[in-house]
Amino acid sequence: MTTRYFEPKYRTILEAKEGELEALANKSAYDLWKPVYHIHPQYGLLNDPNGLAWFKGRYHVFYQWYPYGAYHGMKHWAHVSSENLAEFERHPVAITPVEDYESHGAYSGASLQVGDELYLFYTGNVKYDKEARDAHQCLAIMNEAGEIRKYEKNPLIEGVPEGYTGHVRDPKVFEQNGTYYMLLGAQRENKTGAIIVYQSPDALNWSFYGELSVNIDLEGYMWECPDYFELEGKDYLIFSPQGIDPSGENYHNVFNTVYAAGTLNIEKLQFEVEEYHELDKGFDFYAPQSFEADGKRLLYGWAGVGEVNFPTDENAWAHCLTLPRELVRKGNRLLQRPADSLSLLQGELLAEGSTQGAGQEALLDNTTAKAFRALISTTSTSDMSVQLFESENEHFEIRYDHDAKKVTVDRSGMTHVVEAAFGTTREVTLENGLSEIEVLVDHSIAEIFVNGGEAVFTCRVFPLNEEKKVAITSNSKTNYGIYSMKRGISR
Incomplete structure (x- = not known):
């Protein structure tokens, strides 16, 4: 087996020294910039929202979390839930990356209810040195009681398909006509961004299906966090392309997020784009994810950006999620409104x-x-x-x-x-x-x-x-x- 790459930041919460986590919590607790009604970390760094779901009478929000400081390290899945999408309860860590197939972090992903269980799909990140890496697509399962276990046959998908680098991540899974499909953000070997697709008859056994054709005048060096949904008869594809240049009023952040309105033909691996737009025009928005609840399409985003210093860093915490937003269709455009x-x-x-x-x-x-x-x-x-x-x-x-x-x-x-x-x-x-x-x-x-x-x-x-x-x-x-x-x- 190839020797795993080591840095001190690749340490799980289980490896904390005595009193270390309590000290971190105390350091950040009364920071004057701590939100009161936005989801945020008690300490450490928060980034992408993950696994959003309405499941068995509760809203569940997971998010990327590194516990030991305000920088990117060994990513866990933190977990909060709510009965009303306003008042949230914190839960123990949902996914801790202790397995070989996730040796350098449990990266982002989405959820899908299958039967009476909630499937939490995520990417297991593995690094061999500062540049060389691999990616495995994995599964954790939450039962009706809220108990979470990792699938005993992980990884669902081992490694990346030919023609792509180790930057393949952020599974979005949906079912159509009895077949399950997984969209993944990817980077081609020529360092351009793409979305690739796997298919499965049961959401457990997956085979590579191909690359999704998206007729859009954006390329970049990596496409992250794909999200797909249908809203009032129109298909929408959301993704976060890295490495695109500013254009007029658009794309002025270090990383940006777009949505495309059109028609998905998943069997032909085509998303026919009718128009596309930047999703949020502010300074600090990335990696959003949507889910359906009570007949509404709701969305959270990461209110932050990667590799940027924030004033809260000195108190060992960083970032928060946006408020939940309801997506409403107006023509091909998506309107975003604060959830009721x-x-x-x-x-x-x-x-x-x-x-x-x-x-x-x-x-x-x-x-x-x-x-x-x-x-x-x-x-x-x-x-x-x-x-x-x-x-x-x-x-x-x-x-x-x-x-x-x-x-x-x-x-x-x-x-x-x-x-x-x-x-x-x-x-x-x-x-x-x-x-x-x-x-x-x-x-x-x-x-x-x-x-x-x-x-x-x-x-x-x-x-x-x-x-x-x-x-x-x-x-x-x-x-x-x-x-x-x-x-x-x-x-």
């Missing part, structure tokens, strides 16, 4: 009013300005701006240019600016002008939904611990209501 369940966390009315002419400020104190929901509607007949986290020393701005019909978010006014090399503004030109903005702020994240989800910006923001206010300025009639938000998950 978030109303369960909405608290008291903090400020309301209407501004016209010179504008008006909605004041919040230093406590309520950290976690709130703002609903803003406007007649859109002039320019307007919304200032978040405004203090003597900094601010985060959402502004609208009426003539250009353009919304811009700008975090250049913040003291802690993350990923500045990739720019401090993001913008979207709206089809019919601005009518409403919904903002959900949670200590170090702002999710901004424009015109009912026509455009969405996910932004990590790390404000100073100063007295803050929300300021709204508009020369046309603008109504606002600002509400507190309650805790939905433990520290």
Whole structure:
């Protein structure tokens, strides 16, 4: 057997020293940037959402987790669940990578209910040195009682097919006409991105089917985290291509995510693209995954980016998930809206009013300005701006240019600016002008939904611990209501 590559960061939670995990938890627990209603790690690094499901009366959310610090190391699957998609309970680690076929981490994947069990498909990562690696597709199974075991015949798929590098990962499994299909993000040997397909009669025994043809003018060096679903008669393919260049208002992050609307013919290995768009226009969004529950298509994304330093790193934790979003079809476009369940966390009315002419400020104190929901509607007949986290020393701005019909978010006014090399503004030109903005702020994240989800910006923001206010300025009639938000998950 080839000797496995070793670095100290490839250590499982079972190898923690006495008191080490408790010390990490204590170090990060009261960080002023810890969210209260977004899913986040108690300590360590969170990244991709995994295995999302409504199963036996509960919502289950798994996510990539490295326990020992705010950097990428041995990935586990952490697990939280909820009865209402608002208040979450933490569970013991769902998948710990202790087997040879996952010697360097249990990488991302998705879930599928098969009979009375929830199948959790994931990639077992194996490294031989800094460059050479292999990938195995694996299975863990959760029963009705919530107990999770690894499939005794793992890996389901050993290694990668000919013509591809060891960068093959992130299984998405679905059933169609009695056959199970697995989509995998892949890298060809010529260092370009692709999606490959396996098929199975029973979701256990898999054979390579081929590469999915996607007629899209994007290539990059790797396609990650494929997701497929049908919504109101239209097929959608979501994936995260790495290594694509900025184009106009699109693709300005280090890594980006797109969705394509069209028609999937899986038997012919074709996805006929009618149009495609960037899924989220903010600074910090990647690797989303969707699932169906109560007749709705819901989505979580990773509110973060890879290989970037964040101010929370010094307290040994990093990143969070987005809020759950409902996907709604409008023509070929996908609108994203905060899930209805978030109303369960909405608290008291903090400020309301209407501004016209010179504008008006909605004041919040230093406590309520950290976690709130703002609903803003406007007649859109002039320019307007919304200032978040405004203090003597900094601010985060959402502004609208009426003539250009353009919304811009700008975090250049913040003291802690993350990923500045990739720019401090993001913008979207709206089809019919601005009518409403919904903002959900949670200590170090702002999710901004424009015109009912026509455009969405996910932004990590790390404000100073100063007295803050929300300021709204508009020369046309603008109504606002600002509400507190309650805790939905433990520290």
